[in-house]
Amino acid sequence: MASPKTSTPKGTRDFGPDEMVRRNYIFSSIKNIFARYGYLPLETPAMEKLSTLLGKYGEEGDKLLFKVLNSGDFLSKAGGSDISAMDRSRLVSIISEKGLKYDLTVPFARYVVQHRNEINFPFKRYQIQPVWRADRPQKGRYREFYQCDVDVIGSRSLLSELELIQIIDEVFAGLKIKVKIKINNRKILAGLSEIMGQADKMMAITMAIDKIEKTGLDAVCRELAENDIPAEAIEKLKPVLSFKGDNREKLLLLKKLFKESATGLEGCDEISRLMEYVAGVNINSGLELDLSLARGLNYYTGAIIEVVVVDFEIGSVCGGGRYDDLTGIFGLKDISGVGVSFGADRIYDVMLSLDLFPSGLLSSTKLMFVNFGKEESLYCLKLLEEIRGAGIAAEIYPDVAKMKKQMSYADRKQVKYVALVGLEEIEKGIISLKDMETGEQESLSMAQLLAKFSNIP
Amino acid sequence: MASPKTSTPKGTRDFGPDEMVRRNYIFSSIKNIFARYGYLPLETPAMEKLSTLLGKYGEEGDKLLFKVLNSGDFLSKAGGSDISAMDRSRLVSIISEKGLKYDLTVPFARYVVQHRNEINFPFKRYQIQPVWRADRPQKGRYREFYQCDVDVIGSRSLLSELELIQIIDEVFAGLKIKVKIKINNRKILAGLSEIMGQADKMMAITMAIDKIEKTGLDAVCRELAENDIPAEAIEKLKPVLSFKGDNREKLLLLKKLFKESATGLEGCDEISRLMEYVAGVNINSGLELDLSLARGLNYYTGAIIEVVVVDFEIGSVCGGGRYDDLTGIFGLKDISGVGVSFGADRIYDVMLSLDLFPSGLLSSTKLMFVNFGKEESLYCLKLLEEIRGAGIAAEIYPDVAKMKKQMSYADRKQVKYVALVGLEEIEKGIISLKDMETGEQESLSMAQLLAKFSNIP
Numbered sequence: 001m002a003s004p005k006t007s008t009p010k011g012t013r014d015f016g017p018d019e020m021v022r023r024n025y026i027f028s029s030i031k032n033i034f035a036r037y038g039y040l041p042l043e044t045p046a047m048e049k050l051s052t053l054l055g056k057y058g059e060e061g062d063k064l065l066f067k068v069l070n071s072g073d074f075l076s077k078a079g080g081s082d083i084s085a086m087d088r089s090r091l092v093s094i095i096s097e098k099g100l101k102y103d104l105t106v107p108f109a110r111y112v113v114q115h116r117n118e119i120n121f122p123f124k125r126y127q128i129q130p131v132w133r134a135d136r137p138q139k140g141r142y143r144e145f146y147q148c149d150v151d152v153i154g155s156r157s158l159l160s161e162l163e164l165i166q167i168i169d170e171v172f173a174g175l176k177i178k179v180k181i182k183i184n185n186r187k188i189l190a191g192l193s194e195i196m197g198q199a200d201k202m203m204a205i206t207m208a209i210d211k212i213e214k215t216g217l218d219a220v221c222r223e224l225a226e227n228d229i230p231a232e233a234i235e236k237l238k239p240v241l242s243f244k245g246d247n248r249e250k251l252l253l254l255k256k257l258f259k260e261s262a263t264g265l266e267g268c269d270e271i272s273r274l275m276e277y278v279a280g281v282n283i284n285s286g287l288e289l290d291l292s293l294a295r296g297l298n299y300y301t302g303a304i305i306e307v308v309v310v311d312f313e314i315g316s317v318c319g320g321g322r323y324d325d326l327t328g329i330f331g332l333k334d335i336s337g338v339g340v341s342f343g344a345d346r347i348y349d350v351m352l353s354l355d356l357f358p359s360g361l362l363s364s365t366k367l368m369f370v371n372f373g374k375e376e377s378l379y380c381l382k383l384l385e386e387i388r389g390a391g392i393a394a395e396i397y398p399d400v401a402k403m404k405k406q407m408s409y410a411d412r413k414q415v416k417y418v419a420l421v422g423l424e425e426i427e428k429g430i431i432s433l434k435d436m437e438t439g440e441q442e443s444l445s446m447a448q449l450l451a452k453f454s455n456i457p
Numbered sequence: 458m459a460s461p462k463t464s465t466p467k468g469t470r471d472f473g474p475d476e477m478v479r480r481n482y483i484f485s486s487i488k489n490i491f492a493r494y495g496y497l498p499l500e501t502p503a504m505e506k507l508s509t510l511l512g513k514y515g516e517e518g519d520k521l522l523f524k525v526l527n528s529g530d531f532l533s534k535a536g537g538s539d540i541s542a543m544d545r546s547r548l549v550s551i552i553s554e555k556g557l558k559y560d561l562t563v564p565f566a567r568y569v570v571q572h573r574n575e576i577n578f579p580f581k582r583y584q585i586q587p588v589w590r591a592d593r594p595q596k597g598r599y600r601e602f603y604q605c606d607v608d609v610i611g612s613r614s615l616l617s618e619l620e621l622i623q624i625i626d627e628v629f630a631g632l633k634i635k636v637k638i639k640i641n642n643r644k645i646l647a648g649l650s651e652i653m654g655q656a657d658k659m660m661a662i663t664m665a666i667d668k669i670e671k672t673g674l675d676a677v678c679r680e681l682a683e684n685d686i687p688a689e690a691i692e693k694l695k696p697v698l699s700f701k702g703d704n705r706e707k708l709l710l711l712k713k714l715f716k717e718s719a720t721g722l723e724g725c726d727e728i729s730r731l732m733e734y735v736a737g738v739n740i741n742s743g744l745e746l747d748l749s750l751a752r753g754l755n756y757y758t759g760a761i762i763e764v765v766v767v768d769f770e771i772g773s774v775c776g777g778g779r780y781d782d783l784t785g786i787f788g789l790k791d792i793s794g795v796g797v798s799f800g801a802d803r804i805y806d807v808m809l810s811l812d813l814f815p816s817g818l819l820s821s822t823k824l825m826f827v828n829f830g831k832e833e834s835l836y837c838l839k840l841l842e843e844i845r846g847a848g849i850a851a852e853i854y855p856d857v858a859k860m861k862k863q864m865s866y867a868d869r870k871q872v873k874y875v876a877l878v879g880l881e882e883i884e885k886g887i888i889s890l891k892d893m894e895t896g897e898q899e900s901l902s903m904a905q906l907l908a909k910f911s912n913i914p
Contacts, residue, residue, distance in 0.1 A: 006509070006571040006787050009555050012502035014568050016575070017582065020498040036845050038822035038852035038870075041477040045469035045601050046503055046557070046587065047523075052463070066504075067526040069553055071591035095552075096526055098466050100503070111471050114463040118473070120869040122855055125474065130503065134528035144502050157855035159834060280835050281842055330463050365495035377616060378737050385738055388493050395495035398579055398614035412577040413495075 011135070011143030021361040026175065026347055027128055027148070033170045034126040034150055037163055042125045044107040046132075047098045054099075056106045056329060064133045066100040066143075067092060100132035104149045104341070105326070112153055113330040121154030128344075140349065151339030153326075158270060160338050161303045161322065162277040168307055168318055168340065169283045175347065176356050178310040179317065180286040184293040185271055186300050186321070188254060191264015192240060195257055196233035203298055205229065209241065210294035217241055240291055247275060247289040254291075270302060286310075299323045305340055309350055317350065318342045363414035366453060367433075369396040370406050372422050379426050380419075386446060392453050411436060416456075419449075468592070468600030478818040483632065483804055484585055484605070490627045491583040491607055494620055499582040501564040503589075504555045511556075513563045513786060521590045523557040523600075524549060557589035561606045561798070562783070569610055570787040578611030585801075597806065608796030610783075615727060617795050618760045618779065619734040625764055625775055625797065626740045632804065633813050635767040636774065637743040641750035642728055643757050643778070645711060648721015649697060652714055653690035660755055662686065666698065667751035674698055697748050704732060704746040711748075727759060743767075756780045762797055766807055774807065775799045820871035823910060824890075826853040827863050829879050836883050837876075843903060849910050868893060873913075876906075 008014060015023060031041075047068055054062055086094075101107050104127045112119065128148045137143055150167065152160040165181060172179045189209070193202040208223040217238070224234050243253055251268055258264030271289060278287060285307075295304045302322030309317055320340030327335045351357055367387065369380045380396050387394045397406045410418050420432040420441075431449055434441045444452065465471060472480060488498075504525055511519055543551075558564050561584045569576065585605045594600055607624065609617040622638060629636045646666070650659040665680040674695065681691050700710055708725055715721030728746060735744060742764075752761045759779030766774055777797030784792045808814055824844065826837045837853050844851045854863045867875050877889040877898075888906055891898045901909065 006567050007506070008502050008571075009504050009506055012504060014502070014572070015498075015500040016568075016572060017497035017499060020500060024498065035821045036848070036850045038825070038850060040474035040819070040821060040870075041472075041481065042474060043472040043477060045465050045471070046589070047466050047469060047601065049464070049466055064528075066528070068557070069524040069526060069549065071520075071523070092526065100525070110463050111473075114465075115471070115473060120866060122866070124852070132503070144504070152855065155855040159828075159853060159855045162838070163852075163855075277835070277838065281838050362497070364492045364497060368495070371616075378734070381619075381734065381738050391493070393493045393495060395581070395620075396616065398609065398612040398616045398620075409577060409579070413497075 009143070011137030011141075013142060013144070018362060021364075022351070022357050023146075023344065023348060025357060025361055026344060026351070029174050030148060030171050030342060031126070031128070033167055033174065037124070037167055039124045039126045039150055042108070042111065042127045043129055044101070044104070044111055044127070046100055046130070048101050048107055048110065050093075050097055050099045052110050052330075053102060053106060057102055061102060064135055065102055066132045066134050067096040068098040068100065069096055070098075101129075102133055103131050104129060104147045105339075106329075108149070108151065108153075109326045110330055112335065113327050113332045116332060119154075122157075122160075123153045124151075125153075126150040140345065142345065146344045148342040148344050149320075149339055150342075151337055153337030153339075154335055156336045158274050158277065158303075161274050161305075162281070164305065164320070164338065164340050165274075165278060165283065165287070166281060168305070169285045171318075171342065172307070173284050175351060177317070177347070177350055177354070178285075179307050180288055180310055181283075182288050182290040182293050182306045182308065183271070183274070184290055184304050185267035185302055186304060187263050187267025187270065187302065188291065189267075189294060191254070191258050191261040191267055192237060194261040194264060196229070196236050198229055198233050201227065201229060205237075206294045206298075207296060209292055210296045212241060212292040212294075243291065247287070250289050250291060267302075274303065295319060295321060299326055301325070303338065312350055312354065314346050314350055316343070317346045360414060360416075363416060365393050365395050365413060365415045366456065367392060367394040367417045367419055368406075368410045368413075368415045369394070369419045369421060370403065371397040371400050372420075373400050376422060376426065380421050383419075383421065383431065383446065387450070387453075390450050390453070392450075407436075466600070468594030468598075470599060470601070475819060478821075479808070479814050480603075480801070480805060482814060482818055483801060483808070486631050487605060487628050487799060488583070488585070490624055490631065494581070494624055496581045496583045496607055499565070499568065499584045500586055501558070501561070501568055501584070503557055503587070505558050505564055505567065507550075507554055507556050509567050509787075510559060510563060514559055518559060521592055522559055523589045523591050524553040525555040525557065526553055527555075558586075559590055560588050561586060561604045562796075563786075565606070565608065565610075566783045567787055569792065570784050570789045573789060576611075579614075579617075580610045581608075582610075583607040597802065599802065603801045605799040605801050606777075606796055607799075608794050610794030610796075611792055613793045615731050615734065615760075618731050618762075619738070621762065621777070621795065621797050622731075622735060622740065622744070623738060625762070626742050628775075628799065629764070630741050632808060634774070634804070634807055634811070635742070636764050637745055637767055638740075639745050639747040639750050639763045639765065640728070640731070641747055641761050642724035642759055643761060644720050644724030644727065644759060645748065646724075646751060648711070648715050648718040648724055649694060651718040651721060653686070653693050655686055655690055658684065658686060662694075663751045663755075664753055666749055667753045669698060669749045669751075700748065704744070707746050707748060724759075731760065752776060752778060756783055758782070760795065769807055769811065771803050771807055773800070774803045817871060817873075820873060822850050822852050822870060822872045823913065824849060824851040824874045824876055825863075825867045825870075825872045826851070826876045826878060827860065828854040828857050829877075830857050833879060833883065837878050840876075840878070840888070840903065844907070844910075847907050847910070849907075864893075 053065055130144050130146050132144050168181055189206050190202050193199050193205050204227045208220050212220050221234050254268050293304060293306055300321035301324040304321035306316045307318035318340055322338040324336045326337055371377050377396060384394055416436055418434045418436060425432055430443045432441055433444055510522055587601050587603050589601050625638055646663050647659050650656050650662050661684045665677050669677050678691050711725050750761060750763055757778035758781040761778035763773045764775035775797055779795040781793045783794060828834050841851055873893055875891045875893060882889055887900045889898060890901055
């Protein structure tokens with residue numbers, strides 16, 4: 001029944017109770033871990049000034065911003081000019097000054113600059129909020145979706161990188177998703193550009209390498225050639241990208257290559273020190289130095305991290321890195337930070353596909369009283385008070401409906417126990433309790449019932 | 458430092474960690490109670506089609522909708538027509554098809570109609586999400602603010618009204634806010650209009666009565682006169698609005714008046730039955746039948762509810778009522794529902810003013826390790842693993858900074874305990890634990906430390 005009047009805008013979704021309890025399961029698992037590592041919550045508004053957002057995501061990103069019309073008589077600002085003759089961007093700049101946020105990172109940078117005198121640095125914050133992109137909707141890509149970011153800002157310590165790796169490891173272990181954590185360092189990529197004699201083309205090289213997972217080594221080399229990287233330079237890169245070996249062997253290869261690149265050696269040193277930290281703690285997930293890992297976004301300057309699910313095709317479920325100058329775009333220099341973002345929608349899809357959600361998430365109600373009539377329900381209200389007072393989620397069916405209808409309601413709501421309290425039970429002071437799964441029925445006193453439920457998780 | 462580049466749009470706010478932990482405290486208290494009564498979570502998108510929103514909130518409401526520009530070349534739809542010559546609403550209809558949601562109620566009605574074949578009726582849902590209104594911002598009024606709605610839809614039972622009153626009572630008792638719950642019934646207001654001989658002017662009468670709290674009885678009477686209500690009709694209403702007495706006395710007065718009004722008597726009957734239910738359970742808050750309570754929004758058809766804080770001026774902190782035809786606007790008739798909405802911002806302000814937030818909300822981190830250097834921090838990482846494994850939120854200061862700086866960080870983050878583990882402690886296998894409140898310091902083994910924290914809530 002998707003009549004045009006009763007549907008959501010293209011690329012947006014309702015989250016009904018089934019989806020909500022599953023999404024809340026993911027978010028609360030993640031939040032608990034963030035809190036255990038000392039991260040604090042933050043929220044910024046849905047709308048930001050366009051002056052905050054524009055120019056931060058490249059030309060393509062600017063086009064994908066949802067722009068909000070100025071309220072009131074927005075056309076008066078155009079004065080007498082002929083707006084029909086204006087091009088789109090000129091008109092937009094007159095009639096719109098706000099946009100929906102495109103990610104959590106730029107508003108976070110704006111927040112840090114705006115509130116820098118109140119913030120307790122190093123600032124460890126997490127942020128779980130929706131963002132909006134006017135992308136063409138397709139399977140798994142929405143125009144409104146949640147991001148789940150965790151960052152430390154105001155410290156250059158590699159302990160922060162370690163902490164994020166520990167958090168990633170705990171999050172996915174908690175959700176029972178087996179993952180591999182891939183790391184690299186932008187300084188290694190810079191070093192590779194240097195030894196190729198193409199230091200000035202580091203961004204183009206990074207963007208090309210970024211696609212290796214999807215398109216393969218040959219396509220990357222073609223793209224590099226198209227960007228005027230000489231063939232002999234590309235030949236220097238190839239063995240690095242295709243090198244097979246463990247993390248230690250990769251670092252040895254790089255250290256040999258980087259004799260002439262201080263930046264490259266610095267990247268190797270950071271990776272080595274991070275590996276030393278990692279070796280000192282318990283990490284369940286595989287951790288792989290992946291020299292072809294690039295991550296497109298250009299504000300990363302140090303470590304980069306990407307998490308993929310083992311034996312499941314879905315792309316990365318978490319990613320991030322260190323940025324040395326994120327707040328520079330708002331005039332605050334020299335604030336280094338590092339952060340990762342969890343892809344809630346993909347994590348949801350993985351868990352649904354692999355059947356990883358615990359059963360009974362929907363059954364918030366543990367016990368439902370059948371409604372036999374006014375007198376009975378007045379009696380049941382007293383019982384309900386006592387039961388809820390003991391912290392047990394319980395309800396009474398609101399209407400005096402047919403038994404079948406009431407039972408079907410309980411069944412669809414995954415309520416495990418139904419209480420039948422008619423005149424006979426009232427007289428005897430008992431509760432007939434029916435187990436909806438086994439069909440078994442037993443007569444209990446209130447004390448027995450409370451005892452029974454105190455043993456149910 | 459509110460440089461124009463680093464501020465949020467007018468009427469919107471950042472919620473930093475201090476505000477977030479307090480807001481989360483309110484929301485999680487409320488959610489726990491909703492869940493204990495069997496309500497399930499729902500979320501709808503920030504944007505709705507304008508066809509869903511327009512015409513649902515009156516002319517004023519339509520003007521207060523935030524409209525989102527169509528993406529792509531939105532002007533092409535205007536064809537060759539001279540858009541400079543168009544009036545605003547004509548142009549808007551061409552360049553914008555979506556808006557930010559204005560409340561949670563209309564999107565909920567849209568959801569119910571769209572998903573009616575999947576919903577398990579009676580549908581008990583709660584929804585806590587931001588809404589947007591292009592209102593003039595002022596103290597306590599924002600352009601982005603959270604609503605917190607709880608509704609039962611698909612039942613006419615008064616047990617639902619009772620349940621909402623129980624929930625209201627528990628919510629405010631839990632937050633330690635003393636409130637009075639005022640109730641009335643739209644059928645009583647309809648009955649009053651009937652006995653005034655002005656049944657067709659019920660809405661105008663309701664809207665006038667709605668202002669009595671703010672402007673007083675005389676102003677209400679003047680407004681009624683301006684709406685062409687005859688003086689003798691107004692005289693009939695006056696004694697009802699100014700009647701002093703308890704709930705029982707008020708009902709007696711009404712029953713006498715309503716000899717000629719079946720609707721009025723029905724309203725009295727509903728109130729009496731609800732009162733009977735209420736008498737059967739434990740309600741801490743005062744419950745008052747307030748015959749001047751009207752609630753402006755015109756979709757209410759039965760019970761109306763409003764909650765005010767005792768001895769604190771802030772307006773209502775919760776309100777709602779029964780609506781018999783909310784989904785009718787989307788073509789689905791005869792679905793009755795009842796719901797209330799909690800005013801999160803006002804509740805926040807009350808709690809802050811009356812100092813009702815528990816202390817230590819911000820101190821998610823229970824224990825911080827001072828960072829003495831690389832060797833020490835490697836050792837501390839192992840301890841941290843064990844401590845976090847026991848469910849205790851803990852962190853290590855990421856940098857090897859001066860002691861004063863590290864202590865100041867812990868202090869501002871309201872961390873109660875700081876662990877000092879230098880080379881001496883490592884050698885002895887102990888942890889020096891400093892209580893940041895008392896300044897006391899003690900030496901503990903890991904087992905002793907874990908035991909100590911297991912006794913801290």
